Amino acid sequence: MTSPDYDHFCRLIRQKSGLVLTPEKAYLVSSRLAPLARAEGLGTVENLLALLRAGASDALVQQAVDVMATHESYFFRDTAPFEQLANAVLPPLIAARQTQRSLRIWCAACSSGQEPYSVAMILKEMGPKLAGWKLDILATDMSEPILRKASTGLYNDFEVNRGLSPERQTRWFKRETDGWRVSPALQQMVRFRPHNLLQGSAGLGVFDVVFCRNVLIYFDIETKRQILDHVRRAMAPDGSLLLGSAETVLGVSSAVEPVPGLRGLYRPTDGAASRSA
Template identity: 50%
Template sequence: MTEADFDYLCTFVRARSGLALTPEKRYLLESRLQPLARTRGFETLAALVRALQAGGNGELEQAVVEAMTTNETFFFRDKTPFETLRNDIMPRLLEARAGSRSLRIWCAAASTGQEPYSLAMMLDQMGERLAGWRVEILGTDISTQALERARAGLYSQFEVQRGLPIQLLVRYFTQVGDQWQIAPQLRERVIFRPFNLLHDFSPLGTFDVVFCRNVLLYFDMALKADILARLGRQIAPDGCLFLGAAETVIGLGDEVEMHPTLRGVYVPRRRGATRAA
């Protein structure tokens, strides 16, 4: 692959997904796109690039973006965010929303569904405390292939062994051949839809809780700041944002700030508040 082709693909992927590919990621680009080129009938990666440059093939463009998407996820990943939500955030939100009895949660990089289904299981276990409440869980992702798997709720033995306690496997899953399918009542609780984080968030509405974990890692600083600013505007004033353990908002604008006591939790900056010197 020539430098010109590499530069074109980096620009193409960045413009459509936000993924920032540095020169040391050249191997990743080649390893993911060469198999795609072969399955699409292109003899070389260069031929695939020429097809992209010609334009007019939206299916190929989406396939390239999906090939570059990282769908690493598992049930109850890192545990702490789910414990914090259950033990610290939910009691406060239930009190604050007692009048409307309504909550909205957004998983902004839902991948194949493990994160939103983990939330659905957690909420189901809250039992009577949520009786009569309307709780919407929205799971979005740029990858339509990942979302198809999420909607089906079918997982391999390896996938259900990653982070899922055995008691929850027994309670919420049914074995289907050599796979496990999550219970219909939990599949019905999660709405999956394709969404690109580069696009306008406002049509999605306001959320009480947003999980946007381990996705900002793949973006450059300017895009991280832009996404955080827009997330801050979509979260209710008393809502919260969960980022990944390796992610931070330091140096990335003023729309959100660290929760004063809860690690890994961020809240919209109070309107009119200024950053400390």
């Protein structure tokens, strides 16, 4: 599918979300837009693309952006980042924050919530080391429908069987008629809020740890660089950034640098942790 309407749609999606669509993605675009075209009574994807080019409502544009985003996520995705959080990131932070006794963690592009709830489980499982601390997990995504799902804390059998050990499922979830509900103890640690990574990080505050995983892969290099700069500005000097296993800053940004031996873990290039390393 190549047409002025398709080219306009690619520009629109890039402008709204950063997501890069190329002519080779036409099949993906078509399969994801078809249900929306039917739901809107437009019949075909071509009609939907034409309407989006002619001038559609903000709500329809937002729906089209949402369906083009990949929301795949699961608990303790890739395992290693969560082990690094527990074993390499939190111990020095706990030592450094003994006076404030507070930690802030940002899950940027959190999708349906499995990532921030996994982080909450790790924090809870630190036991007495974090007892009485103020723990704030901010979980953001550009998609409001996926945030609504995340904030219910309700997952089906398939979702709880992806990445969760039976022990964690028993400890942190309760069976309900519609699925498995995250315990209130974890839910109250996580705040969900809409946020588009293209809009920078002003107003979000400063974070000790940032998870920005499996989202940079969808952007072009300049967008990745801008987002990494924004993320760096939102990090404490001794903070940590965790990226996805297919993501790297090499050749993209010098705002953060890899922590040797810990794949996917980054520290601010000019940060306190880097200076003392």
